[in-house]
Amino acid sequence: MTNFIPIFPLGIVVYPGEMLNLHVFEPRYKQLAEECFREGKPFGIPAVIDQKVNEYGTLVEIARVEKTYDNGEMDVRTRGIKVFRILEIIREVPEKLYAGAIVNYPDNHDRTSDTLREQVLAAVRELHHILQVSKQFPVEDHRLRAYDIAHHAGLSLEEEYEMLHLFQEMQRLEYLKRHLNKVIPLMMEMERLKDRVKLNGHFRDLSVDNF
Template sequence: MTNFISIFPLGIVVYPGEQLNLHVFEPRYKQLARECVAENKPFGIPAVIDKKIMEYGTLVTIEKVEKLYDNGEMDLVTRGTSVFRTLEHIGDIPDKLYAGAIVNYPENHAGSNARLLDEVLHGIRELHAILQVHKKFPKEDARLTAYDLAHHAGLSLTEEYELLHLFYELQRLEYLKRHLHKVIPMMAEMERLKERVKLNGHFRNLSAGDL
């Protein structure tokens, strides 16, 4: 399917299924939000990286207007639905302050693998333990997807964007697994280095053994 959508470019990556809370304050996006609420229509959030609007983004729906301010600003609860690819960016729309795009929606294959998902979950929990971060996921383990886990794996914005345009769940999980295999040893070594630095100057019980 190809269609026109209003767009709200942001310096983040939004994934399908993700809840995103937005405070809308710019005049162009206040107009966009008002129209989307009134007409019950979604809008697109393409990722912005290095001040460039990227080709891929995520369509989101407004689930709730949490707060409407006297000056027209809004607190919105939105939910990502599907990944889109921009075919044409439309900067000037008559009577609109915001931009739009002609987009299509690449086919997305959700088939997972329990063993691979377990590996990724184990890696994320190991990373969190190293960093002393405590997080709980909103679903039971077997129902989690790469989209649910990506923001918790320590990816950079560019890496999160790379994962956004992988259209097989197995590819996404494999991407996270490779990332974790690379980053966990680095973080573990940094933690060991921190401990060595902390010990410098302290009295320690040292022994060279029976030499």
């Protein structure tokens, strides 16, 4: 399927199923949000990295308007629907302030592995423990997808974007597993280094056997 959608480029990666709060203040995006909410139509959020609008993004819908300000600014709550690929950006849309794009929607396969998901979740929780971060997922473990976990795994923006255009759940989970297996030993070493730095300058009881 190929179609035209309004676009709202942002320097973030949004995943399908993700709830995202936006404060809309630019005139072009106020027009976009008002129109999409009124007509019940979705819009796209392509990821902007290094000031470049990238090829992939996520189609979102406005779940509700939380607040409309006197100057027309809006607080809206959006929900990610599915990943799109930009075929062509339409910078000037007749009678509109916002830009749009011709997009298609790559097939996305959700077949998963319970074992792999459990390994990824265990690694994420180990990372959070090292960082002394407390995070709770909104649903039970068996209902979580890689998309639900990604923002909690310490990925960079570029890595989050790489995962956005993996179109099999098993690939996404493997991607997260490899990332966490690389990051966790580094974080553990940093914690050990921190402990050594704390000891420097303090009196310590040291002894060596047999001397």
